[in-house]
Amino acid sequence: METTLSSSAKQSVAVPEPTVRRLPTYLNIIKNLQQAEHTYVSAPTLARILRLDPTQVTKDLSYTGVIGKTRVGYQISELVEALEDFLGFNRKHEAFLVGAGYLGSALIQYQGFRESGMRIVAAFDIDKNKIGTDIAGVPVFHLEKFRDLTERLHITIGIITTPPSAAQNVADLMIGWGIKAIWNFAPIGLKVPEHIILQDTHIYANLAVILNKLDHTALK
Amino acid sequence: METTLSSSAKQSVAVPEPTVRRLPTYLNIIKNLQQAEHTYVSAPTLARILRLDPTQVTKDLSYTGVIGKTRVGYQISELVEALEDFLGFNRKHEAFLVGAGYLGSALIQYQGFRESGMRIVAAFDIDKNKIGTDIAGVPVFHLEKFRDLTERLHITIGIITTPPSAAQNVADLMIGWGIKAIWNFAPIGLKVPEHIILQDTHIYANLAVILNKLDHTALK
DNA sequence: CTTAAATACAGAAAAATTTCTTTAATAAAA
DNA sequence: TTTTATTAAAGAAATTTTTCTGTATTTAAG
Structure with a gap:
C-alpha cells in the first residue's frame, strides 16, 4: 500500500x-x-x-x-x-491502534509486523459494537477510557486508522500517552511536536499508480 | 505499508x-x-x-x-x-488474489479498495484448509483448478501475496489468464512482458522508516 | 604464475523531483 | 474606483536520487 x-x-x-x-x-x-x-x-x-x-x-x-x-x-x-x-527489527516496539474499522482490522490481522519488531497490543474505537470484542486476539477498548490517562505508557508507536476528522484529536491524545511515533493512515497532515516521529501512509497510492497506468497504457 | x-x-x-x-x-x-x-x-x-x-x-x-x-x-x-x-476510480476493475495468508486476507478484508474501482472477486491458495472457505465473502479456490484455464477472463488485476518463491510462477499463470496488471507484494523482482503493468509494494517499507527514525532520533 | 572476470567502492554525471521566483489575473477591501 | 491581497501558472533553480565511470581488489581459471 x-x-x-x-x-x-x-x-x-x-x-x-x-x-x-x-x-x-x-x-x-x-x-x-x-x-x-x-x-x-x-x-x-x-x-x-x-x-x-x-x-x-x-x-x-x-x-x-x-x-x-x-x-x-x-x-x-x-x-x-x-x-x-x-x-530496528530486532527491538520490540508495542503499538496502540485507534480506529478499528476495515483498515485498522486488516492491519491488526496482518500479523506480519510482529516479525519486524512491532506488535499491536490494543485497539481503540468509539463504536459501541466494537468495544469489548477482540480482533485476532487484540482487545478493542473504548477510546474515552484512555482519554484522561495520566501515567505514561511504555507504548512507542501509535497507529491512526480513523476518519480524517478524528485524526488530529487522536494524535494529540497519543502524544499525551507518551507515544514516540505516529503512523498515520488518515489523509490529513497532522500537526505534531518536533520530537514526535510522524509517518504518513496512503493506502490508495499504489493502487492509484496501477489504475492510472491501466488506463493510460490501454489507450496506446 | x-x-x-x-x-x-x-x-x-x-x-x-x-x-x-x-x-x-x-x-x-x-x-x-x-x-x-x-x-x-x-x-x-x-x-x-x-x-x-x-x-x-x-x-x-x-x-x-x-x-x-x-x-x-x-x-x-x-x-x-x-x-x-x-x-481510474470510476471504472470498475475486478481482481484475483493469489496467496490467502495474513496479508492476502487483510487486503481482502479491507474493503476500502472497492470505493476506488477495484474489487477482489476471488482468492486462490494451495492450502487445503483454506480451499472452499471464504474471506469476507470472497471465495478461496484451489490454484490448480485455474492452471489450465484456456479462455481469457475479464479480470484486469492480479494481486500476488504469496511467498517470494512462488511469485514468479503465479505471475506467469496470471499473464496466461489475460490479466493486464500485477500488484506484487512478494519481495522479488518479477519478470513480466512489456505490456503487463507491474506494481511492487513492500509492506515493511513504511514501518522501516518509522523504526529507523525511532532508533536514530532516540540517540540524539 | 599469469591472466581474466567479477566485485566493491568512490566519485562524477545524469535524471527526477521539489522548491523558489516571477508574472498575470481577480476578488475583496478600502 | 483604486488598492491590496491572494491565487494559478509557468519557468528557473536547487535538491535529491539514480545511474554511469573508473579504479583497485581478489577469486578463479588457464
Missing part, C-alpha cells in the same frame, strides 16, 4: 528515505538465501533478483556499515544482523 | 509517479470538503491541510487538466470528477 507524503523530525537522517524503504526488501531476500544455506551474497545478485541497478544496491548496503569482499560479496549473517539492527 | 521498487511499462507516463501517489489523497480531502458543502478549494488550502508546498499542489493538480480560478481556487465538483477519471 502506500506512501510517504510528509514527515517531521527529519533532522540528521543522513540515509536517504528511498534507501530505508529498500532495505527491508534486501533483508527479506537475504534471509531466504540464508535459509537456503548461502553464506555470501553480492550486490549484483541482489540487483538481479530485484531488477535494480547493482550500484544502487551497493550504495544502499553501504549505509549499514557492512563492507563487502571483492569478487565475493557480503557475508550474509553479518548483513542480516546489520540490517535488522539498522532497521 | 508500501512503496514502489520497480515497475515495467513505464513508457509515456508523463505524470511523475510521486504526483500520482499524492492525487488520491487530494481526492479524499476534496470529497470531504464537498460533503461539507464547499464548492471551491485552493492549492494553498490543500497544502495547509497536508503540510505540503503550495506550488507542488498546483503542479500536481495541473496534470488533471482542471484549471483554477485566480484568487478562488479550483471548482470542487470539477476537480473530483477529473481526479476520479484520471485515477
